Amino acid sequence: MPIPTEYQKQTRKTAKENAFTQLQQWIIDGTLQPGEKLNDVELAEALGVSRTPIRESLQLLEVQGFVKMYPGKATQVTEVDKESINDLLPPLAVLQALSAELAIPTLNESTIEELEETNHRFAKAVQAEDYFSALKIDEEFHQIIVDHAANRYIHSIVASLQPHVRRLFFHNSIIMTEKSIDEHKDIIRFLTEGNKEKVAAVMRENWLRAIDEFNSMKTE
Amino acid sequence: MPIPTEYQKQTRKTAKENAFTQLQQWIIDGTLQPGEKLNDVELAEALGVSRTPIRESLQLLEVQGFVKMYPGKATQVTEVDKESINDLLPPLAVLQALSAELAIPTLNESTIEELEETNHRFAKAVQAEDYFSALKIDEEFHQIIVDHAANRYIHSIVASLQPHVRRLFFHNSIIMTEKSIDEHKDIIRFLTEGNKEKVAAVMRENWLRAIDEFNSMKTE
DNA sequence: AAACATTTGTCCGTATGTATA
DNA sequence: ATATACATACGGACAAATGTT
Numbered sequence: 467m468p469i470p471t472e473y474q475k476q477t478r479k480t481a482k483e484n485a486f487t488q489l490q491q492w493i494i495d496g497t498l499q500p501g502e503k504l505n506d507v508e509l510a511e512a513l514g515v516s517r518t519p520i521r522e523s524l525q526l527l528e529v530q531g532f533v534k535m536y537p538g539k540a541t542q543v544t545e546v547d548k549e550s551i552n553d554l555l556p557p558l559a560v561l562q563a564l565s566a567e568l569a570i571p572t573l574n575e576s577t578i579e580e581l582e583e584t585n586h587r588f589a590k591a592v593q594a595e596d597y598f599s600a601l602k603i604d605e606e607f608h609q610i611i612v613d614h615a616a617n618r619y620i621h622s623i624v625a626s627l628q629p630h631v632r633r634l635f636f637h638n639s640i641i642m643t644e645k646s647i648d649e650h651k652d653i654i655r656f657l658t659e660g661n662k663e664k665v666a667a668v669m670r671e672n673w674l675r676a677i678d679e680f681n682s683m684k685t686e
Numbered sequence: 687m688p689i690p691t692e693y694q695k696q697t698r699k700t701a702k703e704n705a706f707t708q709l710q711q712w713i714i715d716g717t718l719q720p721g722e723k724l725n726d727v728e729l730a731e732a733l734g735v736s737r738t739p740i741r742e743s744l745q746l747l748e749v750q751g752f753v754k755m756y757p758g759k760a761t762q763v764t765e766v767d768k769e770s771i772n773d774l775l776p777p778l779a780v781l782q783a784l785s786a787e788l789a790i791p792t793l794n795e796s797t798i799e800e801l802e803e804t805n806h807r808f809a810k811a812v813q814a815e816d817y818f819s820a821l822k823i824d825e826e827f828h829q830i831i832v833d834h835a836a837n838r839y840i841h842s843i844v845a846s847l848q849p850h851v852r853r854l855f856f857h858n859s860i861i862m863t864e865k866s867i868d869e870h871k872d873i874i875r876f877l878t879e880g881n882k883e884k885v886a887a888v889m890r891e892n893w894l895r896a897i898d899e900f901n902s903m904k905t906e
Numbered sequence: 907a908a909a910c911a912t913t914t915g916t917c918c919g920t921a922t923g924t925a926t927a
Numbered sequence: 928a929t930a931t932a933c934a935t936a937c938g939g940a941c942a943a944a945t946g947t948t
Contacts, residue, residue, distance in 0.1 A: 480757055480915065505934075516917045521935085525742055529749055531842065537700050538923045538935055553837045556788070560780040568776070617773045619850075622751070623843055630839075700936065725913075736938040741914085758914050758944040 482519035485509075489523050493532045493543055494633045504533060504541045530626055532633075546637045551680055554634060558627050559673035561620055562608055563666035566653065568615035570660050578658055581610055585650040592642055600642040601635060607650060611657075611669075640680055646672060701735045706743035708733060713752045713763055714853045724753060724761045750846055752853075766857045771900055774854060778847050779893035781840055782828055783886040786873065788835035790880050798878055801830055805870040812862055820862040821855060827870060831877075831889075860900055866892060 489509070492498040504524065506517045513520070524541055527533045535541045584607045591600040605628065612624050634640070649672040656665035709729070712718040726740045733740065744761055747753045755761045804827045811820035825848065832844050854860070869892040876885035 518916055522745055553839050556784055557781055557840050560784050561777055564776055564780045619773050620777050738937055
């Protein structure tokens with residue numbers, strides 16, 4: 467009988483980490499609503515832990531911008547300002563564009579295949595109008611590129627912005643369009659060709675287009 | 687008699703914040719050395735508080751990448767990998783470039799004057815070879831632009847990267863050169879002209895040049 | 907192998923500060 | 928203005944995990 471490989475034993479899973487993950491998820495999906503007041507005693511009971519890991523999680527969530535703590539007064543979930551997508555996407559766009567540039571020297575055939583395969587799955591999800599999956603696969607696609615940029619600062623920043631993207635897209639009902647499929651193909655092509663300028667330009671456009679789509683959606 | 691306006695009464699100053707600021711400073715300036723093991727009991731005694739605010743500060747410092755916590759084992763100051771400047775500056779460069787673009791529509795005459803005055807002080811510091819002041823003033827200069835971009839995500843990311851810049855420049859003895867003075871002038875000019883592309887290009891160069899200077903320094 | 911020393915993680919009581927009556 | 932209720936910040940003890948003798 468194969469012994470169940472306890473893979474994740476390197477860093478033990480603390481109550482704080484569990485609490486953090488759960489609370490973040492609740493904020494992103496709206497279980498904890500924008501503006502909602504957070505009482506650590508309640509949350510502690512709900513998650514079956516004490517107040518300490520809750521408080522520590524809330525502090526991390528504050529750094530990420532998901533909650534705001536008013537010392538001695540209250541802690542509440544930050545508002546979802548739909549307009550903030552106009553602020554969020556530009557920095558993400560330039561960082562993803564930079565990632566693409568940096569990834570070029572590290573690319574090999576199998577990575578390109580992985581990107582193509584991911585975009586293929588992305589296309590299927592979009593065409594099936596499974597926008598939830600599409601969003602997740604789109605994230606995978608871009609993550610491959612970010613990973614290959616092999617830059618820990620970019621990696622860390624993108625990792626902290628991505629949950630905000632999810633939260634905003636979720637609350638704004640932004641959907642992935644077919645145009646992204648072709649842009650991804652362009653990205654793959656320019657990556658293969660090693661064309662830094664063009665891949666950066668397309669990547670930037672790919673992200674900024676969501677802003678236009680959001681803004682045009684409002685006027686409809 | 688003018689009543690001393692208690693400006694910062696909005697958020698009270700907690701023990702955690704004090705501890706955090708102090709610990710971060712110690713790590714940046716090398717009082718707490720790279721690789722040093724951090725014992726929260728010792729730190730608590732040193733700062734005259736209990737372990738709680740210390741632990742909370744350490745967790746924030748971990749998110750920022752200044753310490754690494756090994757649950758149940760140890761907490762230590764992260765190493766200063768001199769080469770990581772090659773990773774740190776590119777994302778900062780593209781974000782500062784983006785900030786300049788975004789700042790253009792918000793600029794007025796008094797802002798331009800403020801930038802010129804700051805660059806003038808910068809020039810004096812560089813010429814006086816007071817590189818510590820120069821670095822701080824350079825930071826001020828760029829901060830003005832970031833502030834005017836009025837983008838909270840950029841603001842927050844830059845704020846988290848800046849301490850790393852300070853730490854690396856400190857440990858690498860990187861100095862500000864006269865070339866930066868002229869580049870700042872170019873930045874001001876292109877901002878005034880509203881030339882997005884050019885100001886972004888110069889801004890990016892201004893930051894990336896530090897990489898070249900660092901790399902050429904190694905071979906000397 | 908087992909008990910020990912050490913360090914971190916967690917719990918919960920108390921103090922402090924804030925808002926409301 | 929004072930008192931009261933309440934939420935958070937902090938403190939200190941205990942539990943759990945690590946690695947060492």
